Amino acid sequence: MFAKDIGIDLGTASILVYVKGKGVVLREPSVVAMDKDKGTLLKVGTEAQQMLGRTPGNIVAIRPLREGVISDFDMTERMLKEFIRKAASFRLFKPRVVICVPSGITEVEERAVVDAGIQAGARRVFLIEEPLAAAIGAGIDITKPDGHMIVDIGGGTTDIAVISLGGIVESTSIKIAGDQFDEAIIKYIRRKHNVLIGERTAEEIKMQIGCVFPRPEEQTFEVKGRCLMTGLPRVFTVTSSEMIEAFEEVSTRILEAIHGVLERTPPELVADISTNGIVMTGGGSLVWGFDKLIESHTGIETHVADDAISCVAYGTGKSLEWVGDMQDGTMNISRRKQMNN
Structure with a gap:
């Protein structure tokens, strides 16, 4: 049987897996538990999360992703392999995988994500930036010449971006989330x-x-x-x-980052954003009153997207339709689309 393409929201707090034609099939915490003495993987996801802070000396429960990037390559690879196996079940061919990454990721971190995906059993790995995936998942038509602002507050990073014509015009990624x-x-x-x-x-x-x-x-x-x-x-x-x-210090840092992106955005797009409003996605956006806080500071109407936690996963899944047009697995989908347009 042919493998279905897979979209993965590789989050610091949780991993969501989207299978083409099926939707989000897996939603588990980004936690692995292993036996230090034997070097064997014991549990992944929800079962491993229940062990956090409760393990004996020989068992360690860790989160292999920190602040949106891979901090433990080996554990991330094993975790991805387990999740891809669960999502794809048995297939004759390896799946093509689109993985979501923060917009401020470096080339070295980008390469680590691609390598982890290949080692975990993917045939090809493509990357898409989180704000783009979040915008697609929130139902925004990103291909139009119309400015939209996305604030994606995840577990490890907050990505803020202004999107127009299928690409990111101005953005920032801060390790506060x-x-x-x-x-x-x-x-x-x-x-x-x-x-x-x-x-x-x-x-x-x-x-x-x-x-x-x-x-x-x-x-x-x-x-x-x-x-x-x-x-x-x-x-x-x-x-x-x-x-x-x-929360005062943390919320202030996020507000400052939003303000900074708005300051650097071309005036035509700022006018669009004041009309379209700011869209919030990610688990962190569900902290009560965040939309009200942003609205009170910017004067721009702000709302939290429906199913904010899954927006990035749905956007990554929808981007699977573009995979056939791409040649270079290390290139972001956003950049590839901009080059094609």
Whole structure:
């Protein structure tokens, strides 16, 4: 049987796999668990994530992607191989794979992603920049001479781009995103309450009561952690207004990056953006009130795309239709399309 083309959103926090003709078939955390003594892979994805912070000495659960790029090549390759195997099942021919990467990626990092894909069992690997994939997935027609602004807040990177005529006109990629929100919660609770909490607890707090703009009603969350004074377990309550304080630095950095991109954008496109609004995608955009915060600072209507977490995966999947036109696997789809136009 012929292999179907596959699109992969290679995220710092989670990996989504899109199979042509089927849609998103796999959505798992970017975590692997391995036995250090034997060097064997034990679990991948959801099962490995449950082991984070709970493993004995010989087992290590790690996230092989940090800040949008590969930090552990071997583990990334093994993880990709497992996900491609799950998604493609048995096929006679290897699939062609389109992988999504941050817009600020270097050539060395680009090559690492392509190599990891080939080693994991892909016949050819093509790359597409995250903001482009997010725009396609959000239903924007990127081929028109009309400016659109995308803010994609993932796990490791925030990609901000102005798109027109099928290409990126102005963009920036900062290593401030969902992971930094989690770190901000851990630091804030340590500083304010003298309690140490883990990454998973921080993630839960972020999802339940996290916000960057005042909520209509105050919300609370019961936190369990280790008291730094006594070393004993402690249970206490945090509020949503405390989260605004905890997230202030991270959200300000993202706002500054958006402002910087708007400053460098040609005036005609800025006029288009003020009409079309700003579209937010990625898991980080789901932090309550982010669209309201951006709107209050820029004066431009901002909205979060439908199914924001899957936008990049859907966009990567839709870009599979262009794969036949491409010759060079190391070249970004966006650049190839610009050269073809």
